[in-house]
Amino acid sequence: MTIHIGAKPGEIAETVLMPGDPYRAKWAAETFLDQPKLVNEVRGMLGYTGTWRGNPVSIQGSGMGMPSLSIYANELIRDYDAKTLIRIGSCGGMQQSVGIRDVIVAMTASSMSTPSRGIFRDFDFAPCADWSLLRAAVTAAEAKGVTTHVGGIYSADVFYDERPDLNEQMTRHGILGVEMEAAELYNLCARHGIRGLAVLTVSDHLLTGDALPSEDRERSFGDMVEIALEAAFA
Ligand code: HPA
Numbered sequence: 001m002t003i004h005i006g007a008k009p010g011e012i013a014e015t016v017l018m019p020g021d022p023y024r025a026k027w028a029a030e031t032f033l034d035q036p037k038l039v040n041e042v043r044g045m046l047g048y049t050g051t052w053r054g055n056p057v058s059i060q061g062s063g064m065g066m067p068s069l070s071i072y073a074n075e076l077i078r079d080y081d082a083k084t085l086i087r088i089g090s091c092g093g094m095q096q097s098v099g100i101r102d103v104i105v106a107m108t109a110s111s112m113s114t115p116s117r118g119i120f121r122d123f124d125f126a127p128c129a130d131w132s133l134l135r136a137a138v139t140a141a142e143a144k145g146v147t148t149h150v151g152g153i154y155s156a157d158v159f160y161d162e163r164p165d166l167n168e169q170m171t172r173h174g175i176l177g178v179e180m181e182a183a184e185l186y187n188l189c190a191r192h193g194i195r196g197l198a199v200l201t202v203s204d205h206l207l208t209g210d211a212l213p214s215e216d217r218e219r220s221f222g223d224m225v226e227i228a229l230e231a232a233f234a
Helices: 022-032 066-078 131-144 164-172 182-192 214-232
Strands: 015-018 034-040 047-052 055-060 084-093 103-111 148-155 177-179 195-205
Touching: 015 066, 015 214, 022 047, 022 055, 022 214, 034 055, 055 214, 066 084, 066 182, 084 182, 084 214, 103 131, 103 182, 103 214, 131 148, 131 195, 131 214, 148 182, 177 195, 182 195, 195 214
Parallel strands: 015 055, 015 084, 084 195, 103 148, 148 177
Antiparallel strands: 034 047, 047 055, 084 177, 103 195
């Protein structure tokens, strides 16, 4: 047990999928894993462990934003010996070429700040995905016929952004989408020498104002979960 995760030693797998939403962890575990077992419910941040094609997998909610993800990822790595962390989540599209429901596999994650600012200070570390996971995720997405984009994303600190000029600069620099967790996930995975990746579904679009209708969400998010699982065990 850790401060924020109630699972007993050995109850969390080396491979952990991390959606922001704890109820999406529950849905993904019950939909895609065999014998899913609830292993954490501290603060309602649900975590499950089961198997996928015989491989042990956990799905643990991260909460929203980098400070929350940092707590769960740190404890998974330090106390439960996680070796592969894959964020599965939604993002806002930032290019005209990116459509609602498309999948973005984040090669890099830019940010204005992360919880690692205290370590890096004025140094701009470049948080990037694990190459083996990235390659396997793209292969899996292409095999499924899912429209997939691979490139840089932006991990923001605020959802209700008061700086449209910053979004314009991100778009201008080819950033594909915005979410709020991946940059710190990549920092932590680099620091601890483990594999990290973010596979994202575009749920809304900053340029067009489009948004995924709620009835379409499950189907689209399901592709992302399968891509993450296939990448983890490729
Ligand atoms: N901004 C930040 N995070 C997000 C968004 C967004 O538009 N969509 C999904 N996660």
